[in-house]
Amino acid sequence: MSQIVQGVIARAKGAPVETVNIVVPDPGPGEAVVKIATCGVCHTDLHYREGGINDEFPFLLGHEAAGIVESVGEGVTEIAPGDFVVLNWRAVCGQCRACLRGEPKYCFDSANAEQKMTIADGEGAGTELSPALGIGAFIEKTLVAAGQCTKVDPEADPAAVGLLGCGVMAGLGAAINTGEADRGKSVAVIGCGGVGVAAIAGAALAGSMPIIAVDIDPKKLVAASKLGATHTIDSSKVDPVEAIAEICDRYYPGAEGADVVVDAVGRPETWKQAFYARDLAGTVVLVGVPNPDMKIPDIPLIDVFGRGGQLKSSWYGDCLPSKDFPMLVDLYRDGRLDLDAFVTEKIGMDDVEEAFEKMHRGDVLRSVVVVE
Structure with missing residues (x-):
């Protein structure tokens, strides 16, 4: 059964972001629903809001995220409910010309969820959302392709390791x-x-x-x-x-x-x-x-x-998430990579607009949304 949760969207170019109710479908084949713990506020999210990526509004913002797999769809074997994961936007397909020549870090056909999350009620009810970088993680729970979930050490701080999902890895x-x-x-x-x-x-x-x-x-x-x-x-x-x-x-x-x-x-x-x-x-x-x-x-x-x-x-630091994320998390856990230093502040979902202003002024390395 689908769920209704809260998330942060950008309705139109340059418009302030809004927190709205969103319908998250049950995962279909090859998909997963992830309960978000934290999500960094990345400049790419601001690019989306300003129309600098494309004009497929409304956008569900957020993509530097960590959380717990809640449920998986048919055929998913690489992750299971309860796994602690960092989300990535390079879910390699294994079939494109880059993958077939042994360079999956350049995958040209990365997977995203096939189903769409939608606005639940009020203005634009039923409108399909475009998730930022195929993720959309300023939300309590999000729907992604299973390959976008990378298992890492569950003892790691999600606020720190979630940043590997984009900017720090890049x-x-x-x-x-x-x-x-x-x-x-x-x-x-x-x-x-x-x-x-x-x-x-x-x-x-x-x-x-x-x-x-x-x-x-x-x-x-x-x-x-x-x-x-x-x-x-x-x-x-x-x-x-x-x-x-x-x-x-x-x-x-x-x-x-x-x-x-x-x-x-x-x-x-x-x-x-x-x-x-x-x-x-x-x-x-x-x-x-x-x-x-x-x-x-x-x-x-x-x-x-x-x-x-x-x-x-x-492109994304030319990384292969399945290899690079666990290795970097281990270095963080061993004290050799200070990911905590990137977390300037922890905020709530309603603080994203203010976080954009702080980022624009250069006041933060990363504001990190902690999803309650």
Whole structure:
């Protein structure tokens, strides 16, 4: 039997979010209903609300979530009721060309629930909801594809490990998986919000040196230092390209920049900084999400050829949730990865709109909704 629960939706572009009653169907074949414990407030949710992803309103927001599997549908064997899971938006299909060539981390046909959750009553009653990233987790219980549930250590704090569901995994993976940060390599990260600071934590975990944080907000640079940055650059005061080159030259004489530069902002001007802030044969990783109207900046093609190296985009930190989530949770439990540091505050569902404002001002790494 379907259930009626409360959740947070965005009805229209730019409109304040609302908490409404939502119908959650029983899970069908390959689906699961998950009782949400916590869900982080991610910038991607704000992108949805502002129409920056698509215009399939109304959206059920939230996707950085952890919770307990309540029920599963026909044919589901990999999870069972009572399992503690982190939700992911890469439920690999096993059949697309990426999966078949042995690269499921690039799965081109990730599964979502087939059934739709709907508005239960009042304005728009019966309207189907578009769940953010196929999850929709600012809600008491959500319906997802079973493959979107990744079992992890049930003793872990859901507020911390739920953030692996998007931003923290995106940043960690951008440094480690996409950028291939390692010992003997220098790393610079432009933009030190939640994703950028996670990239710094990933570079620290990999043993990179130096690790350079770049931002215009002193508070963010302080947070970056706490999570592994060895140097900070306030790019409102100095040219970050020159400053990065100067720091790297001290460690590796002759270096013209960092071996890996992560753009965690996703704007043409920051991508151009990343391009010129890398050493010869270095790697640029774009993990910040640009708006659809943004264009690659005007860079002479001879500079692309002459600097060599790699220009990459990082999709979800190029992660495979079934492998990466449990490993990172174990590192967290062992005290080697401070996921607690990303949780700035814990809030209720009715506080999401205010959390967007705090995020916009740069006051938080993550506000985390605790679902009662």
